[in-house]
Amino acid sequence: MKTLQKYIILSLLTVMSCMENKEVLQVEIFETSAKGHALTKIETFGNQVNDSVVKVELFPETTFQTITGFGGAFTESSAYLLNKLSKKNRDTILKAYFSKDGANYSLTRTHMNSCDFSLSQYSYSPVEDDINLEHFTIEADTSDLIPMIKDAMKVSEDGFKIFASPWTAAPWMKDNNHWVGGKLLPKYYDTWALFFSKYIKAYQEEGIDIWGFTVENEPHGNGNNWESMHFTPKEMTDFVEFHLGPKLEADGYGDKIILGYDQNRAGLKEWVDEMYRDEKSSKYFHGTAIHWYESTYEVFPEALQYAHNKAPNKYLIETEGCVDSQVPEWKDDAWYWKKEATDWGWDWAAADEKYLHPKYAPVNRYARDIIGCLNNWVDGWVDWNMVLDRQGGPNWFKNWCVAPVIVDDENDEVYFTPLYYTMAHFSKYIRPGAKVILVDNQDEKLQVTAAQNLDGSIAVVIFNEFETPKSISLSLEGKTADFNIDGQALQTVFIQKT
Template sequence: MDAKLIQTIKGTNDRLAEKGMLPFKEKGTKEGPALKITPGERYQTVMGFGGAFTEAAAYTLSQISKEKRMEIIESYFHPVHGLAYSLGRTHIHSCDFSLGNYTYVEDDEELRTFSIERDHQYVIPFIKDAVKTRKENLTILSSPWSPPAWMKTNNEMNNGGKLLPEYQSAWALYYSKYIKAMEEAGIPIWGVTVQNEPDATQIWDSCRYTAEEERDFVRDYLGPTLEKEGLDHKKIVIWDHNRDIAYERAKTVLSDPEAAKYIWGTGIHWYVSEEFENLTKIHNDFPDKHIMFTEGCIEGGVQLGAWHTGERYGRNIIGDLNNWLEGWIDWNLVLNEQGGPNHVGNYCDAPIIVDTKKEQVHYNSSYYYIGHFSKYIKPNAVRIKHEIEHPALQVVAFQNEDDSIVVVVMNEMDEAAQTNLVLEDQACHVDFPSHSISTVVI
């Protein structure tokens, strides 16, 4: 038995670098700290990894040559040469990473003017090229940031506000029309979230719901409307916000059986907190429901060459996966040199940054850190038990459908670490340099 070692190491040129094969030998008695893998103890099945097809990302790609654009798409979606992304996220009309506020209707309470024509300019071609590169459809989750201004208490898409009670039925129908319009355009939608970040008043597109309001909207409007429109097979994801109060929010909604029957699971963002244990609390109380990471990014603009950004990705992915997460979706797939475009100046970083003026493509550390998971942990892989004796190392382990075992190990420390990877009665020695991430494929 042999294992392939792949590493990304700070201060070197190693980026998803194949470091050769590691031989397994009969396990001795004095081998130092052990990392023991137990395939017989199994947990959740994963859907895969992916990122968001924002208008900002799609527009950025339109500003460079076709060759560079396709290079980036292949870097994410090619099943062998890229990160093998299988998931995606779209925004239902505008979000902050759009070129401006927009909706799919005019002031039309019956939604007769509904049209996704705007998305045909940048977003839909981006998704279609990703699918063509992957040679298989993506699992796409779609989220609204705000209802149209005239449906809201503050009469604007930005700065929070709430959905007016008299428009709950029309707003629920809006999701249905979006799903059908996208599918007519050749893009299947797997599911929707109820509201992006419902507990935040943002200066961009936003709308607030209490847990009780979200529960009631799903139970009385969104669930029944999707059912009536023949879309009851589409998934509904609640919360779509931070981990800190995810358990309390999920408990309020999922404890109502009439609401819960429509709900696939809970969506998580990483801002504010790394309380990964809150995911396990949700799983323990509602084991028939699912948990998905729906958004995370590095805030505050572009940080080219930073290493801590990749480590934040690695730490969060490992922490969530070890607490029953099933799917992981990054925020913007690509942004420009400013960390936009963003119509309110809420600039962020992305794993790939394009300098549209110089036509240069920059791959951040986060791109490679994500790849240590997404390239090797395939859709339908099952998390398996690991036990680690080394306090500095962060670990997660999976078994793919082809029975290959994937162990991802991150060392955030300034010192190198070593362990013996133990599987059944055999072991192999592995070195983990400081500030590195490693994938071992057995």
């Protein structure tokens, strides 16, 4: 008996000695949670919350893709709403998105011509059969959209990239002579390529540099609901290889990024196979753009990996995602953590595809998707509208959606939803040029990703979508940080450069 007691005492002393000698990894932890944290710095880590500890180890020597950025879209709807607010609230929103103290967005999108989140339908080429686009004008953007972009540029110390997407050419260029559906007439392929070049120049004259384009928003169409123009993979690739790419090159814009596809991930294979069919076509495609609407629950890792392996040195950017088919809840943080939200496929999805469109909490959709994307070669993730009203608009089609920031423009009130803080967990701490690094995460239910920034700092994003808190032991190069993550919580663990 004395021998056993002696053994236990010696064992305890050994454990205590190891604990005393364990090197502590210095971290800062920021949490957003269903209990009310909103990118809140956790000052005390507390005691272990349960018997099992999740071990997470970082391996910065093993790197994957280089981050392009995170952000949202400048739309006419958002810009219009900002102009209806007081200067104080307008400035508050822009600083929240673009300042270093805020989300510090680094990658943004805007639309060319009108889209569903415009107040009306319009084109920069309003005169029919204007083949040389002598009447090209961006006047429609000068009241709201351009001022929003310029003001964001003033706020942003680091700057941000902007890519533009057309929803459709003017009806006179299309085979159905309509804003919705139809295809670009082959006789206008050169005119449409010129349109992109004219757009770059017009925005340059406004002091705005366009980083690149997606060739067409949702080339499969959108159920013929709002502005659209259809391309097959071959039609888009031919347009880029023989018209758009050469035109931008000839006009001195060969450095502008061209992203192909720009729709749901499930269809990636046929598109990247065609886009990168040979060296001539690959020359003009700088990457692939994707959306999440095939499922805001399933990440489609196999499709993402296929796209990366097809063109490992090209961009792979999620260019649009939002909680759609919903009127946003006003000042009700709890709703954004509840499984009450649906997506557009909830009502019509076939029985064997219903699993792709479950009721799923809005925060979960964002956090799960961004982490899943980063862990499968995606290098940029762009939200849709930055600002919407309490109805989820305005837009001409009455296509209501949720945005991270909701405003009551009539009463000059602003609501930062939990989605805003969710986006900031990534955009604020994972900066352009960062490398996604290898993570060994021993808990399949805990979602984790990590990236090392150019300055050597590391951001680890951890999402616990379940209600049970977890204890975590995070290790890096022999040092360890022990902490807890609450149930239904998202954390960014930030490790400064050593």
